Amino acid sequence: MTRLCRLLPVLVVALMPLSAAAQDGASKLQEAAVPAVMTKAVDEVIRPGYRRFHETATGLTGAMKALCATPSADALAKARAGFASAVAAWSEIEIVRVGPALEENRFERILFFPDRKGLALKQVQATIAGKDEKDTTPEGIAGKSVAVQGLSALEYVLYGSGAETLEGAADGFRCRFGAAVAGNVDAVAATLSADWEKKGGIADQWKTPGPDNEQFRNGREAIQALLGILVHGVETVRDQRLEAFYKGKDKPVRPKSAIYWRAGLTFPSITANLKGIKALFVASGMEQVLDPADRAIAADIVALLSSLGETAPTVDADVAKAVADPKDQEKLDALLRGTRELLVRLNDGYGGAIGLAAGFSFADGD
């Protein structure tokens, strides 16, 4: 199959009309199916997602410590592989921008992005130059600016200018700072996972919507929150991850504004975002709350997500090259189109089919 052929599903799906039910809002939510869907979302996607992220963060911390103790090209490669694993695991679960991730700046402590003023770069460079021993423990890092606490900071340590020194002398400051950042990410990941595992905590609340529930008063609120995660996840992929560096042909490109561009992980991260969105939709069985006559909407959404998920990893990992290459531009355009279409399918299609008025996010706090 040629590369362009792989883009076609995005366009084909985009031409299919919304179902009649989605347009007139006649169908209603199958509320009885909601608790099972929420249970699967929590037990099969969210909790395993945070557990996996925690495991990869622990692995990354170990690889960083090993690199500091016994520097070598191989140890550096292992640390970088550990970073890529943690980025992939985080990118899958970061779509959950509700609950414990939004408390105590945890999200920003793990990922400070976008960073339009380049704060992370300036502060990480200053920290490395400063050689303050306080900055070589996870506890010390936890007290610093959020811009130097997470994955962006560690990316610079492992891939930014001067990263080659990591292969040199043992226990260098840069390496120990990096290990401390990894340890800090590990600690935040542990807290997130523990919060979602806690008995009587948010996980249980999510599974049992009802009048006395702290999170959701009924099934409609619960499924709306789940749909909100998907919608905001797709919006983030489009607005914050793709349009950060590419807004379309003949528009200015900013490859150095792409997430994880130094590590070449921009598209693996976007792919993992899409994988997380698809996992939440499919594994939790969100189509089960639709009227059987409307299930085609779910199939459309899955097809779009699959198509996007196939296209994203085929873009050149070198973002500067990708934005200048006509074939990659086609793919980026397809990703922009596809995410736009996906938002319509989720908001109007799925939202409409469960009886939410068009643009359900009207009620999200204004």
Added chain:
Amino acid sequence: MANPLIDRRRFVQAAGIAFLAGLSPRALHALERADAVFASAFRAKDGSYGVATVTERGEIVSRSPLPARAHGMAACPATAKAVAFARRPGTFAMVLDLAGGADPVVIAAPDGRHYFGHGCFSPDGRWLYASENDFDANRGVIGLYDARENFARIGEYEAFGIGTHDLSVSDDGAMLIAANGGIETHPDFGRTKLNLDRMEPSLALIDARDAALPAPQPAPERWGRLPPRHIALDAAGQIWFACQYEGPRNDRPPLVGRFSKGEPLAFLDLPEETVRTLGNYVGAIAVNRRLGLVGVTSPVGGAAVTIDAASGRVIESRNRPDAAGIAAAPEGFAVSSYDGRMQETQSDVAWDQHILRLSGHG
């Protein structure tokens, strides 16, 4: 300060080229004023956005396209102009001449600012005030626009809080009232609320002449996660405010209150059933001055509630799924909903969160 009319670069940034290409000035100002008493932003079936003027019965009189989704509106007391403000984090506001004599004016937020979705005119119509986000400094500001100079932005006032949302002005024009929700947002993070665990809501009274804070309004202990988001003034000058609770869903927080300048805030002791009906969330509030009533709506609870302003008692609680805007009407209040209903009329639009009363009662 650049004139927004001729600052085409910002205009394009705010409105988008596709919208500009589709603009037909003649269509835009062909508004029939005669029967229109309300205006509201909407989303059309095809996903496009606009503003409509509406009759007392809820029928659409005219529509004007907008480049993106709008939220609140303001009417000029001295002219036939009305302004629609972009929903946060949008960067445009559109001034429409409802008498049809002038082309619409698109105002673009300056660099580093976006609109929060609300604003108001000074009583003489000279100034337009807009609630705005100075997002890099994380502070709310009030943009000051000169209506005589094609709405050039001549400066800004401190809003003395963050997450500034609704904005109103006293009848004598001397005092601005800002509902600072206290919720931090940044356009880089879309509509994500960044600080729900450390919110600092407030209601700020600001001198409209010198931008000073006349007297710090003491925050009640109960504020916490209970941000005041919308305000309305009654005939006695009392400020009514309505909140959106960000805490646990099974709490029953007070949602509506009132105060006068120099007096402490007082929450209404709403019946628990009413608070439940409102889903801990009031989306819009209006005062009917002639009848002495306060009306609130909740899309979360799907309800419209009418309160007697003098006693604070609930007079009526109506089930209105997807209840959106509310405005004074001859018999009480006109209520719109996301599914296109306003009064007794069903239209093929999704009404946005607020209705603007253009004339007559209220």
